[in-house]
Amino acid sequence: MDRRNFIKNTAITAAGIAILGSAAGLTNNKIIGDKKMNILVITGSPHKKGTSALLADEFIKGAQEKGHKVFRFDAAFEELHPCIACEVCKTGDKKCIYKDGMEKLNPKLFEADVVVFVTPLYYFGFSSQIKMAIDRFHANNHKIINTNKKAMLIATSAAANDWTMEGLVTNYNNILSFLGWENSGILLATGCPVREVIEKTEFPKKAYELGKNL
Numbered sequence: 001m002d003r004r005n006f007i008k009n010t011a012i013t014a015a016g017i018a019i020l021g022s023a024a025g026l027t028n029n030k031i032i033g034d035k036k037m038n039i040l041v042i043t044g045s046p047h048k049k050g051t052s053a054l055l056a057d058e059f060i061k062g063a064q065e066k067g068h069k070v071f072r073f074d075a076a077f078e079e080l081h082p083c084i085a086c087e088v089c090k091t092g093d094k095k096c097i098y099k100d101g102m103e104k105l106n107p108k109l110f111e112a113d114v115v116v117f118v119t120p121l122y123y124f125g126f127s128s129q130i131k132m133a134i135d136r137f138h139a140n141n142h143k144i145i146n147t148n149k150k151a152m153l154i155a156t157s158a159a160a161n162d163w164t165m166e167g168l169v170t171n172y173n174n175i176l177s178f179l180g181w182e183n184s185g186i187l188l189a190t191g192c193p194v195r196e197v198i199e200k201t202e203f204p205k206k207a208y209e210l211g212k213n214l
């Protein structure tokens with residue numbers, strides 16, 4: 001599949017929400033039903049009032065109005081260490097050597113029905129702040145792989161080329177394939193460098209609807 005078709009088949013960027021199934025390509029938005037769920041929202045921006053924080057706020061508002069229980073973990077404001085690949089976590093029943101913000105995140109990760117990754121685009125991928133938390137999933141792969149979880153991706157970027165989000169979406173899809181989680185929705189807010197710009201777009205409303213339709 002060439003680059004243009006890749007993006008066409010996986011995302012409607014400037015236009016709004018893009019939804020793709022974990023393996024089957026483009027699908028309709030999945031309404032998960034009336035079940036009240038535990039939703040874990042992991043954000044990755046150091047801007048408390050930035051573009052992606054606004055979309056996280058709106059998504060959470062929608063999800064809470066629907067009655068879901070939401071836990072928000074702002075990775076940029078937690079004490080987190082990058083995984084150093086010591087693999088101590090893989091020996092016996094030893095845990096990660098770091099006692100940090102992951103101790104708060106992990107119980108929520110284990111109980112989550114849906115994990116929502118909210119990130120600004122940094123060099124065509126996740127921000128390092130959120131990626132640090134994702135890498136630390138490594139210590140608990142055995143507890144989260146094939147656990148019937150769903151995931152969502154919400155991202156903002158300054159640029160709005162048809163390939164701008166390609167690397168991020170591929171990374172997200174590969175993470176889901178590895179973990180055996182099902183994609184439940186992707187919102188790619190391209191062309192939004194700052195808050196004043198994104199506030200004038202449909203993206204905040206789309207984020208709200210994504211939460212409300214869960």
Ligand SMILES: Cc1cc2nc3c(=O)[nH]c(=O)nc-3n(C[C@H](O)[C@H](O)[C@H](O)COP(=O)(O)O)c2cc1C
Nearest residue numbers: 045050051052120121122123124157158159192193
């Ligand atoms: C370190 C860094 C890297 C960035 N890389 C990209 C990029 O690769 N592509 C892009 O379109 N925008 C890039 N941007 C712009 C941000 O994605 C954009 O401003 C976004 O809206 C910021 O979100 P926030 O307000 O939630 O932090 C980058 C910004 C920073 C600070």
